[in-house]
Amino acid sequence: MQNNGLNxxxxxxxxxxTYFFQxxxxxxxxxxxxxxxxxxxxxGIVGESxxxxxxTARSILRIEEKPARIVxxxxxxxxxxxxxxxxxxxxxxxxxxxxxxxxxxxxxxxEPMTSFSAHYTIGxxxxxxxxxxxxxxxRAARAQTIELLRKVGIPKPERRIDEYxxxxxxxxxxxxxxxxxxxxxxxxxxxxxxxxxxDVTTQAQIxxxxxxxxxxxxxxxxxxxxxxxxxxxxxxDVVVMYxxxxxxxxxxxxxxxxxxxxxxxxxxxxxxxxMSESRTRLPTISGSIPHPYNRPTGxxxxxxxxxxxxxxxxxxxxxxLPVNEHQQVNCFLYHEPQPHQSNDEAVSHE
Amino acid sequence: MLxxxxxxxMLGALTTWVISIIAFLVILLPPGDFVDAYIAQLSGLGxxxxxxTAANLREQYGTDQPFHVQYIKWIRRVAHxxxxxxxxxxxxxxxxxxxxxWLTMVVSLGAIALTWGLALPIGIYSAVxxxxxxxxxxxxxxxxxxxxxxxxxxxxxxxxGFKYFDASxxxxxxxxxxxxxxxxxxxxxxIKHLPMPVIILGMAGTAQLIRIMRANLLDxxxxxxxxxxxxxGLTETRVILKYPVRAALNPFASTIGYLLPxxxxxxxxxxxxxxxxxxxxxxxRALVAQDVYLAGTIILMLGxxxxxxxxxxxxxxxxxxxxxxxxxx
Numbered sequence: 145m146q147n148n149g150l151n152x153x154x155x156x157x158x159x160x161x162t163y164f165f166q167x168x169x170x171x172x173x174x175x176x177x178x179x180x181x182x183x184x185x186x187x188g189i190v191g192e193s194x195x196x197x198x199x200t201a202r203s204i205l206r207i208e209e210k211p212a213r214i215v216x217x218x219x220x221x222x223x224x225x226x227x228x229x230x231x232x233x234x235x236x237x238x239x240x241x242x243x244x245x246x247x248x249x250x251x252x253x254x255e256p257m258t259s260f261s262a263h264y265t266i267g268x269x270x271x272x273x274x275x276x277x278x279x280x281x282x283r284a285a286r287a288q289t290i291e292l293l294r295k296v297g298i299p300k301p302e303r304r305i306d307e308y309x310x311x312x313x314x315x316x317x318x319x320x321x322x323x324x325x326x327x328x329x330x331x332x333x334x335x336x337x338x339x340x341x342x343d344v345t346t347q348a349q350i351x352x353x354x355x356x357x358x359x360x361x362x363x364x365x366x367x368x369x370x371x372x373x374x375x376x377x378x379x380x381d382v383v384v385m386y387x388x389x390x391x392x393x394x395x396x397x398x399x400x401x402x403x404x405x406x407x408x409x410x411x412x413x414x415x416x417x418x419m420s421e422s423r424t425r426l427p428t429i430s431g432s433i434p435h436p437y438n439r440p441t442g443x444x445x446x447x448x449x450x451x452x453x454x455x456x457x458x459x460x461x462x463x464x465l466p467v468n469e470h471q472q473v474n475c476f477l478y479h480e481p482q483p484h485q486s487n488d489e490a491v492s493h494e
Numbered sequence: 495m496l497x498x499x500x501x502x503x504m505l506g507a508l509t510t511w512v513i514s515i516i517a518f519l520v521i522l523l524p525p526g527d528f529v530d531a532y533i534a535q536l537s538g539l540g541x542x543x544x545x546x547t548a549a550n551l552r553e554q555y556g557t558d559q560p561f562h563v564q565y566i567k568w569i570r571r572v573a574h575x576x577x578x579x580x581x582x583x584x585x586x587x588x589x590x591x592x593x594x595x596w597l598t599m600v601v602s603l604g605a606i607a608l609t610w611g612l613a614l615p616i617g618i619y620s621a622v623x624x625x626x627x628x629x630x631x632x633x634x635x636x637x638x639x640x641x642x643x644x645x646x647x648x649x650x651x652x653x654x655g656f657k658y659f660d661a662s663x664x665x666x667x668x669x670x671x672x673x674x675x676x677x678x679x680x681x682x683x684x685i686k687h688l689p690m691p692v693i694i695l696g697m698a699g700t701a702q703l704i705r706i707m708r709a710n711l712l713d714x715x716x717x718x719x720x721x722x723x724x725x726x727g728l729t730e731t732r733v734i735l736k737y738p739v740r741a742a743l744n745p746f747a748s749t750i751g752y753l754l755p756x757x758x759x760x761x762x763x764x765x766x767x768x769x770x771x772x773x774x775x776x777x778x779r780a781l782v783a784q785d786v787y788l789a790g791t792i793i794l795m796l797g798x799x800x801x802x803x804x805x806x807x808x809x810x811x812x813x814x815x816x817x818x819x820x821x822x823x
Contacts, residue, residue: 246727
């Protein structure tokens with residue numbers, strides 16, 4: 145593999161569309177997501193709840209659940225053995241997909257409380273994933289598990305391994321979750337709101353742990369969150385999503401210092417700052433997220449957008465196009481409407 | 495954990511004691527005492543009971559003494575395996591129940607095994623393939639099983655068995671073995687007679703358990719830990735069997751407590767219809783004939799079975815669910 149310190153892509157998502165087909169109608173949970181994941185880098189995906197962050201993560205692992213289906217798009221994954229494949233073309237239950245799932249791409253969930261089964265010890269649940277992807281003896285897997293638990297900072301791992309998840313605190317449980325995700329040295333770790341259910345001190349510890357582990361293993365991390373602070377602290381690149389679409393992408397510094405899309409700007413304005421004057425109202429984004437069955441036509445953000453251009457934004461769909469060397473924005477403020485351009489011609493940044 | 499078990503067993507013993515008092519109350523319930531009833535029955539047969547014998551009997555059963563003395567006398571005799579005299583049959587209660595108890599156990603265990611053997615896989619299938627053709631099919635069958643009174647089902651199956659399969663209907667034995675001592679031929683005869691009552695007895699319970707299993711599993715399938723298991727790369731079958739099914743077993747195990755006595759007492763009508771030599775019909779007869787010692791003994795037995803069933807289900811729950819095992823101290 146050629147890698148001269150430059151960005152080495154291991155996962156590219158192109159125009160991914162995952163819809164939920166329900167009796168009441170179709171919910172376009174992910175409607176054209178496009179981004180790249182680089183080895184050793186952290187990609188932050190940020191957006192309000194319901195913007196399709198988690199569904200994107202699940203689509204990558206092909207564990208999107210029943211009414212949901214990937215209808216369009218490509219998810220190109222560069223496997224450890226050098227082969228490149230489109231995950232959307234695999235059967236979710238196929239041997240190859242299962243080898244990737246939990247082996248090369250693993251997932252850390254939001255709810256450390258309910259994401260473990262209460263019926264088995266944590267050792268049992270970690271040893272299971274090790275022996276599923278590596279041919280090692282039970283004893284070796286157990287030794288590996290103890291090592292993993294030690295690595296993620298669990299005190300007395302040789303005792304904790306035989307405990308049940310409900311005997312651990314939330315913070316420890318999230319560490320165990322991370323240990324389990326790391327069990328097979330994945331190329332990509334997807335962390336879906338890994339700190340949302342934890343208190344602030346524990347949040348910081350978990351994020352630190354993730355960064356440390358990333359430095360050791362050079363794995364890529366996809367960090368999904370609604371917390372701009374977490375993004376600022378950990379991400380290298382940022383994808384901002386709104387209603388299933390990517391509205392802006394770019395390196396973290398550009399996103400924070402020169403946000404382009406009106407939605408990104410509004411998001412950043414609504415973070416409380418230690419500098420701001422006390423007793424002033426925090427700016428909010430006007431309106432609320434539209435009902436999923438009732439998506440606005442044109443740009444989905446136009447009803448809440450301060451820069452709304454009548455006649456354009458509510459009729460035509462903008463595309464994700466570069467505005468400078470690093471950033472891409474999905475907005476008519478930067479691009480003339482191109483009515484004949486098809487939607488899936490999104491451009492990747494190098 | 496041991497203290498938990500010890501506490502459960504002690505509570506069980508306490509409950510059994512209370513049940514024994516209630517059973518004894520049932521014995522005392524009819525007007526007059528047992529000796530009056532006994533004398534009346536014997537004189538009905540043209541036998542004469544001397545005052546002396548009557549006095550001896552009163553002394554033996556303690557019928558002229560206060561409640562607690564009578565109770566202690568009774569419970570002492572029960573502890574020695576003497577359950578008193580059955581008026582209706584004119585023999586000791588133990589002889590009346592004896593074989594019937596074992597046959598009841600055999601039929602009940604058969605019915606429970608069938609119930610579980612069918613309900614578990616069908617319930618799992620129905621939940622995993624919710625709203626599929628198979629799910630609707632089993633739901634339909636299940637509701638029919640719940641809705642048709644069992645004795646009607648018994649009659650229909652017996653008719654079909656007789657008409658088309660030339661099966662001997664009713665009872666657990668062919669006539670020629672009825673009064674024979676136990677031999678291998680008799681046991682084989684019993685095995686041949688078992689399927690019909692077992693199917694009929696198991697039917698209603700199966701339909702109900704399918705619904706319970708399906709509902710439980712549907713709840714569990716939506717929990718985040720199932721997604722975790724899937725994200726590990728396990729096959730779907732393994733995901734479902736190892737994680738949500740295990741969790742869905744909890745309510746299953748807790749119903750065992752009621753299953754044991756239900757199959758014994760709930761089967762009275764079917765047993766009468768199919769003339770099965772089990773305990774159920776005897777209880778009915780004892781109650782109708784005010785055969786106090788027989789009725790009291792069966793009630794005591796059913797109560798004890800419930801207690802044993804509950805303890806078994808508690809132990810099973812402890813085994814299935816570590817939260818129960820570890821949080822009880």
